[in-house]
Amino acid sequence: MAVSEAEAVVMEVLWHQAPRSAEEILAELGPRQGWQEGTVKSLLNRLLKKKAVAAERDGRRYLYTPLLSREKYVSQESKGLLDRLFGGRVAPLVAHFSEQRKLSKRDVAELKKLLQELDDEH
Structure with missing residues (x-):
């Protein structure tokens, strides 16, 4: 799963605290x-x-939760960079x-x- 740089900024907010509404994310990232x-x-x-996030209805709004873990994202990005x-x-x-x-x-x-x-393991 390729996550753009802007999408990763949103993911960082959700990894820090979830679930969050779009309004809460905007309040943190907007300024x-x-x-x-x-x-x-649009990013959400x-x-x-x-399928990097899930949305659950909460009254008139949606709450977003990450499905992609930060660890998996970092692993994918670092492998991609290395490759x-x-x-x-x-x-x-x-x-x-x-x-x-x-x-x-x-x-x-x-x-x-x-x-x-690493040497001790081998």
Whole structure:
């Protein structure tokens, strides 16, 4: 399931707290994103069609709940990034980030720890 960048912004709100109405989502995102009610409702409709969210009637409004977990979304996005840009390999990704952004001592320590844990498993 491909979720656009704008749809992911709506999903972040729902992952943080759900269920939420379109009005509640607009109140949170409108000022920050410069979005109007129609934009939020369009994004919610797209997410409904993709089955990333569910809607339940609550009186005269709908309450939206995520069906796609944040963990699954992050996994899909990171796999897509790896496949598209680095041939599915992690090492070139880490090398790219180390060249573009200096890794902190903490980053390096965490990477070393992860590599050691992976090495211990094999």
